Amino acid sequence: MNKEIFRVLKEINSLLNKSQALTKEIDSEKARLDKIDHQIKYKNSQAVELEQKSRELKSQLSAKEAMLHEAGKQNQAAIANANKAISQKEIDAALSQRQKSEETIEKLNEEIFSLMEEEEKQDEELNSINLFLQGVKEGREEIVNDIEKINTPKLEELNRYRNRINELYPQIPNPHREHFENLVKKDLPKGPITRLNQKNFCELCGTQASSTKVKSIEEQLQYRTCSGCSRVIIPESSQYL
Numbered sequence: 001m002n003k004e005i006f007r008v009l010k011e012i013n014s015l016l017n018k019s020q021a022l023t024k025e026i027d028s029e030k031a032r033l034d035k036i037d038h039q040i041k042y043k044n045s046q047a048v049e050l051e052q053k054s055r056e057l058k059s060q061l062s063a064k065e066a067m068l069h070e071a072g073k074q075n076q077a078a079i080a081n082a083n084k085a086i087s088q089k090e091i092d093a094a095l096s097q098r099q100k101s102e103e104t105i106e107k108l109n110e111e112i113f114s115l116m117e118e119e120e121k122q123d124e125e126l127n128s129i130n131l132f133l134q135g136v137k138e139g140r141e142e143i144v145n146d147i148e149k150i151n152t153p154k155l156e157e158l159n160r161y162r163n164r165i166n167e168l169y170p171q172i173p174n175p176h177r178e179h180f181e182n183l184v185k186k187d188l189p190k191g192p193i194t195r196l197n198q199k200n201f202c203e204l205c206g207t208q209a210s211s212t213k214v215k216s217i218e219e220q221l222q223y224r225t226c227s228g229c230s231r232v233i234i235p236e237s238s239q240y241l
């Protein structure tokens with residue numbers, strides 16, 4: 001290794017740090033959508049639930065209506081029976097039949113009325129959910145456009161960093177290049193390189209390097225890594241490159 005290669009590592013490291021910061025900004029911008037998407041999801045599930053209830057109500061209603069129709073027929077029959085009854089016993093039976101069917105009709109009418117009221121309430125609720133969803137979708141679209149406007153230049157910048165990094169990689173001799181690229185893939189916080197402090201402790205993880213290792217790095221410019229955090233240790237002499 002020579003100093004120029006350490007300079008390359010430092011440049012890649014700096015580009016990676018800038019990329020990390022930029023990616024964070026891009027993600028936090030995108031996160032503005034999460035809240036609104038959460039609301040949309042919640043309201044959609046409410047709508048699905050209401051539609052299901054509405055189907056149940058409709059089938060209850062049609063069952064009650066069929067029962068009402070049947071009770072009406074029984075009432076007609078009771079009236080006919082009363083008209084043609086001769087004995088008191090027959091009259092009494094027909095009247096009791098008529099009374100029963102009229103009670104059933106009244107009860108069914110009440111039940112049907114309350115089901116219809118419930119249906120109306122549900123329809124209103126569903127309408128207001130749909131109105132909300134419509135409005136929120138328009139708002140979402142505005143936010144999407146806004147985010148795109150803010151993030152597009154950032155994504156372009158990120159792309160420039162990536163291209164520059166890819167230009168720099170071939171300047172690192174193998175096998176170090178392969179090793180360094182794998183290290184980059186780990187996406188370590190603060191990047192893939194580190195330095196030692198005056199007492200030879202890694203600045204990022206605090207692991208101390210042996211004096212032999214320090215010597216090989218500082219004097220022979222060897223490519224060595226920190227045993228604590230696996231970052232490449234940059235020699236002191238390349239600090240200002």
Ligand SMILES: [Zn+2]
Binds near residue numbers: 206
């Ligand atoms: Zn370390």
